[in-house]
Amino acid sequence: xxxxxxxxxxxxxxxxxxxxxxxxxxxxxxxxxxxxxxxxxxxxxxxxxxxxxxxxxxxxxxxxxxxxxxxxxxxxxxxxxxxxxxxxxxxxxxxxxxxxxxxxxxxxxxxxxxxxxxxxxxxxxxxxxxxxxxxxxxxxxxxxxxxxxxxxxxxxxxxxxxxxxxxxxxxxxxxxxxxxxxxxxxxxxxxxxxxxxxxxxxxxxxxxxxxxxxxxxxxxxxxxxxxxxxxxxxxxxxxxxxxxxxxxxxxxxxxxxxxxxxxxxxxxxxxxxxxxxxxxxxxxxxxxxxxxxxxxxxxxxxxxxxxxxxxxxxxxxxxxxxxxxxxxxxxxxxxxxxxxxxxxxxxxxxxxxxxxxxxxxxxxxxxxxxxxxxxxxxxxxxxxxxxxxxxxxxxxxxxx
Amino acid sequence: xxxxxxxxxxxxxxxxxxxxxxxxxxxxxxxxxxxxxxxxxxxxxxxxxxxxxxxxxxxxxxxxxxxxxxxxxxxxxxxxxxxxxxxxxxxxxxxxxxxxxxxxxxxxxxxxxxxxxxxxxxxxxxxxxxxxxxxxxxxxxxxxxxxxxxxxxxxxxxxxxxxxxxxxxxxxxxxxxxxxxxxxxxxxxxxxxxxxxxxxxxxxxxxxxxxxxxxxxxxxxxxxxxxxxxxxxxxxxxxxxxxxxxxxxxxxxxxxxxxxxxxxxxxxxxxxxxxxxxxxxxxxxxxxxxxxxxxxxxxxxxxxxxxxxxxxxxxxxxxxxxxxxxxxxxxxxxxxxxxxxxxxxxxxxxxxxxxxxxxxxxxxxxxxxxxxxxxxxxxxxxxxxxxxxxxxxxxxxxxx
Numbered sequence: 001x002x003x004x005x006x007x008x009x010x011x012x013x014x015x016x017x018x019x020x021x022x023x024x025x026x027x028x029x030x031x032x033x034x035x036x037x038x039x040x041x042x043x044x045x046x047x048x049x050x051x052x053x054x055x056x057x058x059x060x061x062x063x064x065x066x067x068x069x070x071x072x073x074x075x076x077x078x079x080x081x082x083x084x085x086x087x088x089x090x091x092x093x094x095x096x097x098x099x100x101x102x103x104x105x106x107x108x109x110x111x112x113x114x115x116x117x118x119x120x121x122x123x124x125x126x127x128x129x130x131x132x133x134x135x136x137x138x139x140x141x142x143x144x145x146x147x148x149x150x151x152x153x154x155x156x157x158x159x160x161x162x163x164x165x166x167x168x169x170x171x172x173x174x175x176x177x178x179x180x181x182x183x184x185x186x187x188x189x190x191x192x193x194x195x196x197x198x199x200x201x202x203x204x205x206x207x208x209x210x211x212x213x214x215x216x217x218x219x220x221x222x223x224x225x226x227x228x229x230x231x232x233x234x235x236x237x238x239x240x241x242x243x244x245x246x247x248x249x250x251x252x253x254x255x256x257x258x259x260x261x262x263x264x265x266x267x268x269x270x271x272x273x274x275x276x277x278x279x280x281x282x283x284x285x286x287x288x289x290x291x292x293x294x295x296x297x298x299x300x301x302x303x304x305x306x307x308x309x310x311x312x313x314x315x316x317x318x319x320x321x322x323x324x325x326x327x328x329x330x331x332x333x334x335x336x337x338x339x340x341x342x343x344x345x346x347x348x349x350x351x352x353x354x355x356x357x358x359x360x361x362x363x364x365x366x367x368x369x370x371x372x373x374x375x376x377x378x379x380x381x382x383x384x385x386x387x388x389x390x391x392x393x394x395x396x397x398x399x400x
Numbered sequence: 401x402x403x404x405x406x407x408x409x410x411x412x413x414x415x416x417x418x419x420x421x422x423x424x425x426x427x428x429x430x431x432x433x434x435x436x437x438x439x440x441x442x443x444x445x446x447x448x449x450x451x452x453x454x455x456x457x458x459x460x461x462x463x464x465x466x467x468x469x470x471x472x473x474x475x476x477x478x479x480x481x482x483x484x485x486x487x488x489x490x491x492x493x494x495x496x497x498x499x500x501x502x503x504x505x506x507x508x509x510x511x512x513x514x515x516x517x518x519x520x521x522x523x524x525x526x527x528x529x530x531x532x533x534x535x536x537x538x539x540x541x542x543x544x545x546x547x548x549x550x551x552x553x554x555x556x557x558x559x560x561x562x563x564x565x566x567x568x569x570x571x572x573x574x575x576x577x578x579x580x581x582x583x584x585x586x587x588x589x590x591x592x593x594x595x596x597x598x599x600x601x602x603x604x605x606x607x608x609x610x611x612x613x614x615x616x617x618x619x620x621x622x623x624x625x626x627x628x629x630x631x632x633x634x635x636x637x638x639x640x641x642x643x644x645x646x647x648x649x650x651x652x653x654x655x656x657x658x659x660x661x662x663x664x665x666x667x668x669x670x671x672x673x674x675x676x677x678x679x680x681x682x683x684x685x686x687x688x689x690x691x692x693x694x695x696x697x698x699x700x701x702x703x704x705x706x707x708x709x710x711x712x713x714x715x716x717x718x719x720x721x722x723x724x725x726x727x728x729x730x731x732x733x734x735x736x737x738x739x740x741x742x743x744x745x746x747x748x749x750x751x752x753x754x755x756x757x758x759x760x761x762x763x764x765x766x767x768x769x770x771x772x773x774x775x776x777x778x779x780x781x782x783x784x785x786x787x788x789x790x791x792x793x794x795x796x797x798x799x800x
Contacts, residue, residue, distance in 0.1 A: 069765040072725045274674030275722035303724050304772045305715070315705070316719075322675035324703050325472045365469040372704045 002384060003027075005035040006359070009044035011351045013366045016046060021357040024384030028353060042386070044361060047378055048370055050333075051351050052113030052358025053310035054340030057208075057241050057269045057294025060100035060117040060136065060146075061129040062089070065299050065308075067099070072304060078184070078212065082154055085301045086124055096132030103298060104136050105398060106308040108144050109388045111360035111377045114346040115144060116294070118151035118178050118208070118241075121169050123159040130169050137173075139399045143382040145346055149208045151178035156195055157186045163195050170203040176239075179209035182221050189221055197228045206237040206345075208269070211245065214277065218245020222257055229264050236265035239343070241294070243268050246284075247277030254280065255287065262288035267343040270335075271296040271313070272320035281321045281331070290343040293317050293335035310336040311362075311374040318371060329368040357384040402784060403427075405435040406759070409444035411751045413766045416446060421757040424784035428753060442786070444761060447778055448770055450733075451751050452513030452758025453710035454740030457608075457641050457669045457694025460500035460517040460536065460546075461529040462489070465699050465708075467499070472704060478584070478612065482554055485701045486524055496532030503698060504536050505798060506708040508544050509788045511760035511777045514746040515544060516694070518551035518578050518608070518641075521569050523559040530569050537573075539799045543782040545746055549608045551578030556595055557586040563595050570603040576639075579609035582621050589621055597628045606637040606745075608669070611645065614677065618645025622657055629664050636665035639743070641694070643668050646684075647677030654680065655687065662688035667743040670735075671696040671713070672720035681721045681731070690743040693717050693735035710736040711762075711774040718771060729768040757784040 004021040011017055011029065018033040019026060035041050062085065064070050074084045088094065100117070107115060119133045130150065137146040150169035156162050156179065170177060179196045186192035200207050207229075213221050222245065229238045240261075246254055246268070261268075267290045268279050284291045293313050298306030307313070311333075317323070318332040341349035348356040359381040364370040380388035387397045404421040411417055411429065418433040419426060435441050462485065464470050474484045488494065500517070507515060519533045530550065537546040550569035556562050556579065570577060579596045582589035600607050613621055622645065629638045640661075646654050646668070661668075667690040668679050684691045693713050698706030707713070711733075717723070718732040741749035748756040759781040764770040780788035787797045 069769045071766070072768070073727075074725065076724075272674075273722075274672075274716070274720040299772070304729065304768060305719060305724075316674070319705060319716075320674040322673075324476075324705075325474065327473075329704065366471070368472070368704060369469045372699070 003036060003039040004042065004381070004384065004386070005033060005039050006042045006044050006361075006381075009047050009049035009361060011049045013048055019049070019359065021381065021384045024357055025348070026351070026353055026355050026357050029351065042379065047361040048364045048367070049351065050111070050360040050362065050370065051337055051349065051355070052360060052382065053111045053336050054292070054344070054346065055107060055112050055115040055294055055310055055336070056292040056340045056344060057271065057296055058115065058117050058306075059119075059297045059300065060103050061096040061119045061133050062094075062300045062302075063099050063103045063298050064301070065099060065103045065106060070301060070304070072301070074301065081302050086122060086154060088301050090124060096129040097135045098132075100133045100136040101139060103308060104140050104144060104146065105393060108140070108380065108382060108398065109377070109391060109393045110309040110311075111380045112308065112310050113144050113358035113382045114341055114344070114349070116147040116149060116176070116208070116344055118149040118210075119174065120153040121150050121162065121165050122152065122154040123161045123165065126165060127169055127172060130172060130174060134173050143385065143387055143398065147176060147344060148174045149176040149178040150174035151210070152180055155180060155185045157188055157192050163199060167199050167203065170199065170205050176206045176208050177203065179207060181211060181213050182224065183217050184213045189224055193224050193228055197232055200234065201232050206239070207234070208239040208241055210241045211243050214244055215248040218243070219249055219253065219257065226257070226260050226264060226266065229266060238264070238266045239269055240266060241269040243270070243279045244277045246279035254283070258284055258287035258289050267292065269294050270317070272317040274316070274320055278320060281317070285331070290339050291335055292340035292343050309374060311371055314371045315374060326366060326368040329371050333367050333371050358382055403436060403439040404442065404757075404781070404784065404786070405433060405439050406442045406444050406761075406781075409447050409449035409761060411449045413448055419449070419759065421781065421784045424757055425748070426751070426753050426755050426757050429751065442779065447761040448764045448767070449751065450511070450760040450762065450770065451737050451749065451755070452760060452782065453511045453736050454692070454744070454746065455507060455512050455515040455694055455710055455736070456692040456740045456744060457671065457696055458515065458517050458706075459519075459697045459700065460503050461496040461519045461533050462700045462702075463499050463503045463698050464701070465499060465503045465506060470701060470704070472701070474701065481702050486522060486554060488701050490524060496529040497535045498532075500533045500536040501539060503708060504540050504544060504546065505793060508540070508780065508782060508798065509777070509791060509793045510709045510711075511780045512708065512710050513544050513758035513782045514741055514744070514749070516547040516549060516576070516608070516744055518549040518610075519574065520553040521550050521562065521565050522552065522554040523561045523565065526565060527569055527572060530572060530574060534573050543785065543787055543798065547576060547744060548574045549576040549578040550574035551610070552580055555580060555585045557588055557592050563599060567599050567603065570599065570605050576606045576608050577603065579607060581611060581613050582624065583617050584613045589624055593624050593628055597632055600634065601632050606639070607634070608639040608641055610641045611643050614644055615648040618643070619649055619653065619657060626657070626660050626664060626666065629666060638664070638666045639669055640666060641669040643670070643679045644677045646679035655683070658684060658687035658689050667692065669694050670717070672717040674716070674720055678720060681717070685731070690739050691735055692740040692743050709774060711771055714771045715774060726766060726768040729771050733767050733771050758782055
């Protein structure tokens, strides 16, 4: 029975408290806790305590993290990027197992203990990338919970056999079924979504659909998605990633869609891109639609940007939505902590007894300062184990 | 005669070279340079070499950098922020000398050797904040060139006596005359701009005008500014900060304004805010209008965001303009290096013989990687002197 007492930390900036960790869970949280014999003790020194951070949308399988710099000369259309990547991965022998593990470890060093990643499934690679990320999920299991989305990056309808591969991916162990722009990529939204929902229904798995489509087109696709979510009783099991269209629509139209999403428990995942329209964060929350944050791709052939630091993502959310007041910045943090965990159904999450002991200590006076300054993680505890100090993973605590 | 040889660095990512520094200037740059007797030698180890970074628009005098966290509960209108700040500074005894020095030092540690800062001038504080920043400018003189803009943060017309104070500020040593939203803040654009240009004409100083006004209102003010720039022969002496309106206008209208700006040598300074319209960067450059980058405020009562790291600002410019290709990201870096220095008339700038030896070494394969990864500055040389290593200032090289 492993025990750890962390003394004198400020949970979310509140009054100082101690945290007792036992068997991977928070056993107690309060002032002046007692350390039993044999209990390891860490001095928190008044650091701010956050729960493990949550990455809601990334692509571990396609990252070039730690590899030589990739000279990006790719065209600007979505289809240029898709085709370029598929060809690059085929030609370069890019290793999804090694790369996803490298990035997952980088996330852990910076305090991310729960993570949803979309893995490319296509007729060229088959389930190869999935196999790599499944390996990483197994390797990290005790420390970092990874949800895998089987994602048809090259479209569902364009390449016959893709639907079957997605179905196999779920059978093989992917947690969630992914979708992509039923109008703009698949060109046949009804047939595309029917095929997608049919797999989800058969496998009883949740859905996470990339919806980049802007304005009226995106709203049209969203309407079709919501109709199927209701018809198949998939309340609480559908996530929309990006949802740029919600940032384009007139207020009334947007609010009507948000009301339907709230009623169906459909959540929104945003990377808060500075160069695109984004769903209206505060209006979403007022309407009862949970918004969570994610990087999207990190250092890959699509984009050189992104970082495995979810405090940086919270800062970018803050900047995108012009959140300047402390209470607003706490909303940005919520997108990469509680809102993320709740809507992606990560269990036993939080800073309370019985929660999994996923803890992050930073030198910051307030939650807002933690988001804005993104201090080096002084200590990261994952599943009850100390895994990183001062931003660096402990080699003996983390699998390679 | 001080000499320094830096061996094996890659200027802007090019082939490895050595840099010889003599009497504060770059004496030579090329392969296998010879170190004379008594010359200090630094091993660059193949690091990427950048010229000193350029901050084109910040507010050193109002920062809370290094102070206790400021709980921001301020209203969202521009006038709320202006009034809150003036009252806070009056009540708290906020020290512009100490604070501007703290932030200037933080900029230097991260490789910024040229900097333009706007200093609040108003009838309540008089020239108090200016005196503080003048002190910092003197202190940093050998290492960091600071241009001071005398800035009417509370408006020029609303508080009688402000124009006289601005005039005195220039006489006292401010380098540039600042302006602010002649419609939205002053409410009388013709009288406001006439008063402003009259001071500039009398003092023969350049202008840098904050123009937050959106759409047609901003375009109207800009038109008045350009007309006065032409009439007074102030070609090459006017900068527009923010210029959000240029991001709102129909393409034709925008291009007509850009053509006039280019002909008059009027430059644009952007912080590339993710939550506002921004001038179209690439269209500006095509039209011959120089765009440079700046933080705007850093950690002050207006905003908790911002960072004295101009590579981070370049990254935010890259994100705002969706610059993903390597050649595009080089444009983002240009905004905080050459374009900044050229348009603000910082002299002897660059990586060439006779330029001031302001050098930044980072571990990155390419310029794009330096922008995206923002590595710790391995070495910073300012005015020929080594001032920082691994992100930390050398205590004996930098005044306190």
